Amino acid sequence: MTKRVTIDPVTRIEGHLRVDVEVNGGKVTKAWSSGQMWRGVENILIGRDPRDAWAITQRICGVCTTVHAICSVRAVEDALKLEIPVNAQYIRNMIITAHNLHDSIVHFYHLSALDWVDVVSALQADPDKASALAESLSPWNRNGKHEFRKIKEKLAGFVKTGQLGIFTNGYWGHPAMKLPPEVNLIAVAHYLQALEIQRYASKIVSVLGSKSPHIQNVAVGGVANPLAVDSQSVLTVERLLAVKEWIEKLDEFVKQVYLPDVAVVGAHYPEWTKIGRGIVEYLSVPDLPLDGKGTQFALPGGYIQNADISTFKPITQFGDKYFEAGVSEAVKHAWYSYKDGDKATLHPYKGETTPNYTDFQDDGKYSWLKSPTFYGKPAQVGPLARMLAMLAAGHEPTKKYATLALDTVSSLAKTKIGLDAMHSTIGRHASRAVVACVQVDELAHQWDLLLANMGKGDLKTFNKPTFPKGEIAGVGFHEAPRGVLSHWVVIDDGKIKNYQCVVPTTWNAGPRNEKDVSGAYEACLLDNPVADPEKPLEVLRTVHSFDPCLACAVHVVDKENDQVVKVKAA
Amino acid sequence: MNSALHAPRIAVLGVGNILLTDEGIGVRVIEALQSRYRLPDHVLVLDGGTAGMELLEPLEGLDALIIADAVRVGQPPGSVVLLQGDEVPAFFRTKISPHQIGLSDLLAALELTEQAPKHVSLIGLQPVSLDTGMALTAEAEARVPEMLALVVAELAKAGVMAEPVAGEHA
Numbered sequence: 136m137t138k139r140v141t142i143d144p145v146t147r148i149e150g151h152l153r154v155d156v157e158v159n160g161g162k163v164t165k166a167w168s169s170g171q172m173w174r175g176v177e178n179i180l181i182g183r184d185p186r187d188a189w190a191i192t193q194r195i196c197g198v199c200t201t202v203h204a205i206c207s208v209r210a211v212e213d214a215l216k217l218e219i220p221v222n223a224q225y226i227r228n229m230i231i232t233a234h235n236l237h238d239s240i241v242h243f244y245h246l247s248a249l250d251w252v253d254v255v256s257a258l259q260a261d262p263d264k265a266s267a268l269a270e271s272l273s274p275w276n277r278n279g280k281h282e283f284r285k286i287k288e289k290l291a292g293f294v295k296t297g298q299l300g301i302f303t304n305g306y307w308g309h310p311a312m313k314l315p316p317e318v319n320l321i322a323v324a325h326y327l328q329a330l331e332i333q334r335y336a337s338k339i340v341s342v343l344g345s346k347s348p349h350i351q352n353v354a355v356g357g358v359a360n361p362l363a364v365d366s367q368s369v370l371t372v373e374r375l376l377a378v379k380e381w382i383e384k385l386d387e388f389v390k391q392v393y394l395p396d397v398a399v400v401g402a403h404y405p406e407w408t409k410i411g412r413g414i415v416e417y418l419s420v421p422d423l424p425l426d427g428k429g430t431q432f433a434l435p436g437g438y439i440q441n442a443d444i445s446t447f448k449p450i451t452q453f454g455d456k457y458f459e460a461g462v463s464e465a466v467k468h469a470w471y472s473y474k475d476g477d478k479a480t481l482h483p484y485k486g487e488t489t490p491n492y493t494d495f496q497d498d499g500k501y502s503w504l505k506s507p508t509f510y511g512k513p514a515q516v517g518p519l520a521r522m523l524a525m526l527a528a529g530h531e532p533t534k535k536y537a538t539l540a541l542d543t544v545s546s547l548a549k550t551k552i553g554l555d556a557m558h559s560t561i562g563r564h565a566s567r568a569v570v571a572c573v574q575v576d577e578l579a580h581q582w583d584l585l586l587a588n589m590g591k592g593d594l595k596t597f598n599k600p601t602f603p604k605g606e607i608a609g610v611g612f613h614e615a616p617r618g619v620l621s622h623w624v625v626i627d628d629g630k631i632k633n634y635q636c637v638v639p640t641t642w643n644a645g646p647r648n649e650k651d652v653s654g655a656y657e658a659c660l661l662d663n664p665v666a667d668p669e670k671p672l673e674v675l676r677t678v679h680s681f682d683p684c685l686a687c688a689v690h691v692v693d694k695e696n697d698q699v700v701k702v703k704a705a
Numbered sequence: 706m707n708s709a710l711h712a713p714r715i716a717v718l719g720v721g722n723i724l725l726t727d728e729g730i731g732v733r734v735i736e737a738l739q740s741r742y743r744l745p746d747h748v749l750v751l752d753g754g755t756a757g758m759e760l761l762e763p764l765e766g767l768d769a770l771i772i773a774d775a776v777r778v779g780q781p782p783g784s785v786v787l788l789q790g791d792e793v794p795a796f797f798r799t800k801i802s803p804h805q806i807g808l809s810d811l812l813a814a815l816e817l818t819e820q821a822p823k824h825v826s827l828i829g830l831q832p833v834s835l836d837t838g839m840a841l842t843a844e845a846e847a848r849v850p851e852m853l854a855l856v857v858a859e860l861a862k863a864g865v866m867a868e869p870v871a872g873e874h875a
Contacts (some may be wrong), residue, residue: 175724175837176724176837179724179837179838179839180839191839193725194722194723194755195724196755200754200756227839237758237759241757241758245758245810245814293817312722327818330758330761330814330817330818331818333758333761334761334762337758337759338762340759348753348754348759349752349754349756401726555838661787690773
């Protein structure tokens with residue numbers, strides 16, 4: 136018997152993603168991923184000053200503010216072929232890495248860990264045993280017996296008073312929950328510690344970005360942070376020294392807690408290395424530019440086909456022609472219409488944002504997301520794509536942390552786990568942790584570069600843009616926490632003529648394309664087990680592994696009375 | 706007057722998405738507060754946009770948190786509501802604010818870390834429109850003074866006198 140399961144909304148924070156699956160014989164046989172909000176930011180931007188676009192686009196979403204700000208100025212700078220001061224790159228790079236670390240920590244501990252961790256089971260744990268296990272895996276100084284006893288008491292208090300708060304929506308006692316009570320207790324302790332640690336990443340973004348959550352320091356042509364070695368009112372060495380301390384706190388947590396925790400979870404869920412493979416064409420872009428033009432980057436990116444890293448084709452610079460020419464979007468299954476009809480695909484410079492809402496039609500239109508493709512094929516984007524590209528490019532730090540993660544899982548699982556295991560639901564979590572280790576090193580590195588350059592007397596942070604008469608176009612790309620983000624701008628006589636944002640969650644959560652080929656979410660859900668269609672935890676695991684952020688991916692917020700799960704027999 | 710050392714910690718938080726017309730009412734009320742009133746240093750005025758966990762630190766250990774937001778309460782569009790104390794977290798749990806999930810998670814996280822505000826109040830507006838656009842509807846715009854007066858009244862309850870900037874009327 137086939138059962139139709141609708142999950143709406145899927146996310147714990149930014150809602151408005153709906154996933155429908157047909158379940159037959161305990162497995163997903165058909166899947167639909169649907170964005171339930173319409174996003175019209177592109178239409179707001181038309182006719183405006185390109186220098187203001189970043190401040191508007193960063194309001195698309197509460198989770199990814201900085202990423203849209205940075206991507207937008209990059210697009211306008213690309214259109215102008217404007218070089219920016221290296222100090223501006225270093226400051227932007229630090230904001231990028233700090234934001235990414237914030238996102239990864241919050242995603243794993245606060246938004247998705249509860250798919251794997253049974254909080255209530257932690258009450259059965261022996262805190263001393265939990266401490267012994269945690270201390271065997273990591274030198275982290277907050278894995279002691281006293282800490283775990285305290286956390287268990289605290290948790291018991293919450294459960295007793297019914298104040299589970301943030302934990303309320305978990306699938307406690309679900310048959311797919313497999314962690315021993317001690318591991319669950321460790322995870323709860325680290326969940327609470329992560330709430331403290333994530334603040335250091337936010338603080339870095341606020342100090343460098345002059346304000347949080349919406350940064351104010353970005354400008355077309357650089358950043359608006361005046362640098363100084365002595366003055367009080369600007370970004371001083373003293374403030375930068377505080378940033379350095381916060382970087383060290385993040386470094387400790389990411390390497391001593393986050394990476395080992397992901398390895399422990401992975402080792403207890405070996406079957407999840409074979410689930411959620413889906414689309415194995417991977418797209419990422421290089422990021423953290425080291426020169427003013429964006430021709431050298433600290434982190435490589437590019438395109439990989441068929442899960443084979445030997446096919447890696449690098450994307451090498453801002454405005455890269457191979458990237459620029461490869462992206463197009465279809466609307467056959469999306470609630471838009473193109474002037475040229477449903478079969479058409481449009482390059483983002485020619486992109487159209489004309490809504491055409493039908494109902495949810497299984498074989499027709501069913502989403503507010505468009506379907507992006509890279510040279511005609513859907514691609515998976517995100518930390519897994521990023522890690523694979525960096526491995527393919529021979530990036531040593533990535534190799535080091537990927538090997539460490541796989542070795543830790545292998546020793547805990549007592550079986551050899553290789554790189555192939557990463558093409559999976561659990562692999563996306565592992566990749567995010569590996570990339571977080573790489574990023575925290577890079578955050579420290581960018582700090583060093585900035586200080587060294589300031590030491591040479593270079594305090595420049597801004598090159599003034601001038602807009603020519605006539606039409607110019609540019610693309611800005613950025614390897615955001617959820618994957619490749621690109622902003623595409625056409626400017627005519629200094630005013631925005633067209634603007635399109637192709638966001639990571641559109642790549643991953645897009646509907647079937649013009650050739651009826653599924654996007655990454657839909658493809659990754661096929662064959663996903665579902666033990667109990669009333670409690671489709673396994674489906675959530677796969678979708679959450681992408682860190683869905685639909686506020687920016689989808690195109691108004693209006694879904695009253697959302698049901699967490701609707702089950703329809705079909 | 707309290708000395709600066711012992712001044713209560715108070716935050717006024719405006720939340721919402723300014724790209725979706727009335728969804729951005731919370732942010733617009735905060736902007737009006739900042740331009741029309743002078744506030745003492747111990748009052749933090751925060752444009753929270755649609756953010757989540759980034760707001761955890763500034764909201765820790767507050768004596769009073771005053772939130773301005775768009776809400777869906779089944780009242781006629783343009784209605785202004787004031788919720789107090791325990792009504793606020795309960796309100797967000799029933800998921801009526803368009804971006805309630807971020808705020809409810811935030812308030813729950815503050816409970817978990819034992820940093821929850823001692824008093825919370827919410828000044829809400831039932832939106833007239835959530836269409837794409839950066840300006841409020843005329844109906845919502847007309848309610849800003851009323852919402853602002855409620856914010857100022859909540860501040861007064863918390864012991865803060867908001868002083869109108871010259872040329873503005875309270």
